[in-house]
Amino acid sequence: ETGVTQTPRHLVMGMTNKKSLKCEQHLGHNAMYWYKQSAKKPLELMFVYSLEERVENNSVPSRFSPECPNSSHLFLHLHTLQPEDSALYLCASSQVYPTGSGYTFGSGTRLTVV
């Protein structure tokens, strides 16, 4: 257990479904991140929240909608996804943003879009 908890660990959804990924950290960190990792590709930064405000949105399609209700929780709402969105979605936190170190990652949600 790393201190960052992601649920669910695995998710299979149809292209017309709506689902949400959840991330929770109790490390006292002020920044939280969503990353996407597709097979054989580097991690792609999707969103960054610092002090509960979104500070980065790296050209992510609108079918991905993040939410940060408080400093400990981060959600990624999914709707009308495409098969190419199948990937490992990782949540991370850090004490401050930007950071040169100290990312703590969760174990990820393995998403399959059918």
Place this chain on the structure above:
Amino acid sequence: LAKTTQPISMDSYEGQEVNITCSHNNIATNDYITWYQQFPSQGPRFIIQGYKTKVTNEVASLFIPADRKSSTLSLPRVSLSDTAVYYCLVGDGLTGGGNKLTFGTGTQLKVEL
């Protein structure tokens, strides 16, 4: 933004020492060098961080030459469980400002019996 270059893959055998070198020619004065380890279907895990010379912890050592344009992660006596992807990141760890960290493709280390 400091770009890093690492070998795509390395192979080793149990009990050997493994050295993975990362190039970061445009590293900035305030940048630290951080290494992460990632197992399949898990998030990356912090291994070690350094600024210059040598840093050692219970898992690895990090060697950084005087010009800081490269760094070498050294894993002593690897085992099968060290099979993973290793990422080298360069960024500002002092004030939290400046460079943002970017994960490259990493180095896939495969350890065999």
